[in-house]
Amino acid sequence: MTEATRRTPGTPCWVSLMVHGLDATQEFYNALFGWEFVPGPQQLGPYVRALLDGREVAGIGQLPPDRHLPVAWTTYLATDDADETAETIRCCGGTVAVGPLDAGEAGRMAICSDPSGAVFGVWQAERHHGAAAAGTHGTPVWNELLTYETSTVGKFYRTVFRYDVEPVVSADFDFLTLRLDGRPVASLHGVGTGLPRDRGAHWMTYFEVGDADAAAVLVTELGGRLLRPPWDDAMGRLALVADPEGAVFTIVHSAPSG
Incomplete structure (x- = not known):
């Protein structure tokens, strides 16, 4: 995915994971995919961005100890306006569970679900980060x-x-x-x-x-x-x-x- 195509509304532009053991999860994906990690936005708790060759590929966050949610990868779809998209999602029978809220200087996001209950994210980028080239191991x-x-x-x-x-x-x-x-x-x-x-x-x-x-x-x-x-x-x-x-x-x- 190039920087241009990642910005197109509707394009899958990010994936993230919320886990209980952040350190152990980083060790697993480092060994499997070769990911390195840097700190990311902390609005929802500890969060790191995974890098390949200095380019971002994914995010991993820490769940609060009292949150017993299913651990699953979340696909984010690009938008030019997270608030407007969230309202459209509600009007079309979907649910907005989190946000829209600012993710530091990187952009604005929301966590939603479609009418069948499938969870996905909405991402409005403010500061775009280069993505690792598709086809590279770990992307x-x-x-x-x-x-x-x-x-x-x-x-x-x-x-x-x-x-x-x-x-x-x-x-x-x-x-x-x-x-x-x-x-x-x-x-x-x-x-x-x-x-x-x-x-x-x-x-x-x-x-x-x-x-x-x-x-x-x-x-x-x-x-x-x-x-x-x-x-x-x-x-x-x-x-x-x-x-x-x-x-x-x-x-x-x-x-x-x-």
Whole structure:
């Protein structure tokens, strides 16, 4: 994702994670992805930004000891006006759980959920940071909503962020690609009863790795879990994993383009 495309409203522009053990989580992702860390905005408590080659890739924050929330990666979607987008989300049947509020000098954000209950963030950047080049080991390269069915929730995202929606026409495959300016930026995948009962609808972050099989083994060696062994599809070679606190994500060695 280039700096220009990251600013386009609706583009996935950031991912963050709230955990109980900030130090241990930093050690896990440093060993898995090579991330280094610097302090970030502290409005919601201790928070660090993850860097690759000096460029930002993600954020990790510390949950208060009395907050027993599910630990999960959150996808943030860009906006030019966080307050206006939050109001549109409410009007379209979504929920705004946190904010909008200022995240220091970096921008303004809100934590929301769509009508199916999937949590996502809204990010209005004030001071843009360079992003690590997509395709580098440890970078977020794709975001996909896993939901019950795409027709209703697809209308929500199309109305709020003005995506062009491209359906995959199939009798047994419920899938939409979200496009901005002709570019695919994210996808919606309706899996019905295939949704995990303990998670419900949720956004999934895909992180690029140099070797999906080796990275899957390393996840378990570092105290995480392998939820689905490596498999191949059109995107490349993937594995579904969880970190030691249970945050689920997908690792992918992307297939060559073209």
